Amino acid sequence: MAAAASQISISETFDSLIRSLAVAITARFPLSPSMTKKRILSGIQTTGNLHLGNYLGAIRNWVELQDDYDCFLFLADLHAITVPHDPKLLADNTYKVAAAYLACGIDPERSTVFVQSHISAHSELAWLFNCITPLNWLERMIQFKEKAVKQGENVSVGLLDYPVLQSADILLYEPDVVPVGEDQKQHIELTRDIAVRLNHQFGRKKEPVLKVPDALIRSDGARVMSLTDGTKKMSKSDPSELSRIEIGDTPELIKKKIKKCKTDPMRGLEFDNPERPECNNLLTLYMLLSGKEKAAVAAECADMGWGQFKPLLTETAIAALQPIQEKYQTLMDDRTYLESVLKQGNEKATLIANKTLAKVKQVLGYAKPL
Numbered sequence: 001m002a003a004a005a006s007q008i009s010i011s012e013t014f015d016s017l018i019r020s021l022a023v024a025i026t027a028r029f030p031l032s033p034s035m036t037k038k039r040i041l042s043g044i045q046t047t048g049n050l051h052l053g054n055y056l057g058a059i060r061n062w063v064e065l066q067d068d069y070d071c072f073l074f075l076a077d078l079h080a081i082t083v084p085h086d087p088k089l090l091a092d093n094t095y096k097v098a099a100a101y102l103a104c105g106i107d108p109e110r111s112t113v114f115v116q117s118h119i120s121a122h123s124e125l126a127w128l129f130n131c132i133t134p135l136n137w138l139e140r141m142i143q144f145k146e147k148a149v150k151q152g153e154n155v156s157v158g159l160l161d162y163p164v165l166q167s168a169d170i171l172l173y174e175p176d177v178v179p180v181g182e183d184q185k186q187h188i189e190l191t192r193d194i195a196v197r198l199n200h201q202f203g204r205k206k207e208p209v210l211k212v213p214d215a216l217i218r219s220d221g222a223r224v225m226s227l228t229d230g231t232k233k234m235s236k237s238d239p240s241e242l243s244r245i246e247i248g249d250t251p252e253l254i255k256k257k258i259k260k261c262k263t264d265p266m267r268g269l270e271f272d273n274p275e276r277p278e279c280n281n282l283l284t285l286y287m288l289l290s291g292k293e294k295a296a297v298a299a300e301c302a303d304m305g306w307g308q309f310k311p312l313l314t315e316t317a318i319a320a321l322q323p324i325q326e327k328y329q330t331l332m333d334d335r336t337y338l339e340s341v342l343k344q345g346n347e348k349a350t351l352i353a354n355k356t357l358a359k360v361k362q363v364l365g366y367a368k369p370l
């Protein structure tokens with residue numbers, strides 16, 4: 001009996017010793033987020049100004065994900081030249097989108113923010129992928145087909161190749177999930193197909209070369225549609241500026257755009273009526289910008305007419321954007337700070353990207369760089 005009792009007390013002492021050691025070690029050497037958290041990667045093409053669709057549909061989401069994920073968020077400036085572009089604006093657009101990320105709440109202390117064109121591994125891996133991707137996988141991409149129609153004769157190889165570069169963007173960083181809008185689902189599937197194909201052709205069974213990520217598509221349907229056509233996505237490439245509210249729009253401009261936006265002649269306002277896409281979109285915008293619950297918005301607006309609702313939406317949009325715009329201006333006036341954030345992000349991203357690229361080159365059979 002006595003022996004058993006003393007054994008228990010020894011093992012208890014031992015346990016408590018281990019426990020205090022563990023506490024001391026984690027306090028002294030905190031695990032980096034990349035060791036404890038799942039990783040996400042996403043980006044936005046740096047063409048033109050960001051609009052409410054980018055903010056409400058993507059960036060705001062990332063801001064929330066920062067708490068639980070190790071976030072890699074980049075500026076897709078190589079993708080930006082898949083449409084005709086002005087060299088005088090290209091660099092500035094990168095800084096504008098970077099400032100918009102931070103102004104919307106991306107925290108460079110927690111998230112890695114970087115520039116696609118500064119990390120040559122993106123282009124290089126895209127080339128390697130080009131050579132294992134069947135052409136017909138790209139020809140059936142919906143986004144390509146839609147954009148190609150708009151560009152007519154001038155469609156570049158780059159536009160067709162857009163999703164291969166996107167696959168390289170993603171697979172370089174071995175993310176667990178890729179948060180994107182519904183419209184990017186097909187590109188993430190292609191990314192997975194490329195990874196699986198490369199693993200199958202060049203990997204060993206037990207040791208896949210590339211990690212196959214999942215798409216993270218929000219099911220709460222925060223799709224922001226055009227102000228001039230409630231069935232089309234709000235988009236930078238829509239020729240009509242009235243179709244979108246940009247993050248930098250002045251209060252007067254916001255007022256004008258909402259005043260002119262498309263509505264319908266029906267009485268009362270409601271969500272989810274397929275015959276009233278504009279009504280659903282405007283109520284959704286109000287819901288997202290005000291932070292109110294859907295049921296509360298439905299009840300608040302059920303008996304409203306457009307004449308009463310539009311000023312309410314205008315006021316809400318102006319108020320929601322004001323703090324972002326102030327922060328954005330401060331950031332745009334401090335290029336040195338923005339540069340330091342991107343430099344730090346580029347350095348961290350480069351290390352990871354080069355590691356994956358080296359692994360792929362090795363399995364493809366390239367000689368080691370001398």
Ligand code: TRP
Nearest residue numbers: 041042043044045076166169170
């Ligand atoms: N195609 C995305 C868009 O429409 C931009 C993008 C490029 C992207 N590469 C990516 C998104 C990788 C997520 C992951 O804006």
